Amino acid sequence: MSLAKPILLVGAGALGSSILKGFRVQGHVTPSDVMILDLKPGEEAQAYAADGAKLNPLPEIWHSAKTIILAVKPQGWHAVAQILNGNIDKAAVIVSVMAGVTTTQLKQAFAGHPTARVMPTTGVATGKGVASLYADTVAGMDAARGLFAPMAQTVELADEDQINSATAVSGSGPAYVYAFVRALEKAGRANGLSYSHARDLARGTLISAARLLDETGEDPEALIKKVASPGGTTEAALNILCKPGEGLDELILASVDAAHKRSRELG
Ligand SMILES: NC(=O)C1=CN([C@@H]2O[C@H](COP(=O)(O)OP(=O)(O)OC[C@H]3O[C@@H](n4cnc5c(N)ncnc54)[C@H](O)[C@@H]3O)[C@@H](O)[C@H]2O)C=CC1
Ligand SMILES: O=C(O)[C@@H]1CCC=N1
Known part of the structure; x- marks a missing residue:
């Protein structure tokens, strides 16, 4: 090199x-x-x-x-x-x-x-x-x-x-992740946590989850299964977050498509 x-x-x-x-x-x-x-x-x-x-x-x-x-x-x-x-x-x-x-x-x-x-x-x-x-x-x-x-x-x-x-996936990607952390922090406050506790918990969750992703090399799917107990709290949340046809997958796809289109236009 x-x-x-x-x-x-x-x-x-x-x-x-x-x-x-x-x-x-x-x-x-x-x-x-x-x-x-x-x-x-x-x-x-x-x-x-x-x-x-x-x-x-x-x-x-x-x-x-x-x-x-x-x-x-x-x-x-x-x-x-x-x-x-x-x-x-x-x-x-x-x-x-x-x-x-x-x-x-x-x-x-x-x-x-x-x-x-x-x-x-x-x-x-x-x-x-x-x-x-x-x-x-x-x-x-x-x-x-x-x-x-x-x-x-x-x-x-x-x-x-x-x-x-x-560009659409990783160049812009950090901003998507920060937007998620911001939303989690806001939801924490709306659910009764103090500003600083919501902030620490939202950030800490992202960082510890990213470490596991990195250190275990496991797929997101396998890691999700380890958090989501059948009939538990995570499943209740994921039923909304990942609702088929109108959940996170569709939102991320539309977002990445928009960034991709814009990347072509910028030339
Ligand atoms: N910010 C990001 O996360 C990423 C940005 N990029 C690309 O990096 C490029 C820069 O983006 P940012 O750093 O975000 O923009 P920015 O606006 O923060 O930085 C651009 C810099 O260029 C300087 N500049 C402008 N005209 C100049 C000139 N004629 N001579 C010398 N300096 C001049 C400005 O003073 C400014 O400091 C863009 O083309 C963007 O597509 C790519 C990947 C990630
Ligand atoms: O938003 C932008 O256009 C630049 C390219 C990727 C990240 N920032």
């Missing part, structure tokens, strides 16, 4: 900062390996600069970058491509984490550069994210792996179109 440095990160917002945190946690990229371009650098970008990263360096310096991560919004990336072009090394690998922007579009904007697409989760910040990778060249896939394999469980996609599905 080879990762060519220095790295130029364009966009250090929610995801860009998570990537920077993941570099720090895993140590595979150090602040001195990094240049950051951001119009409004936040806390993490500033902390990197304090530790030796170059923050908003002059364009002359961008030429030294061997790997360039594009982490701006899909709506703003054309402006970034215009600014970068002519100021970057022809061999630099372009790694896009942007939803929707296709390899064809990247290659039009960055002619001659190897490219890769990655759909990470913000969980890379802890060194334990999830990332789907797609590249049509060895150089592109090497860069994507080198950046993300140390801080994420990676899935390598052979078909670029599947990155839209990966």
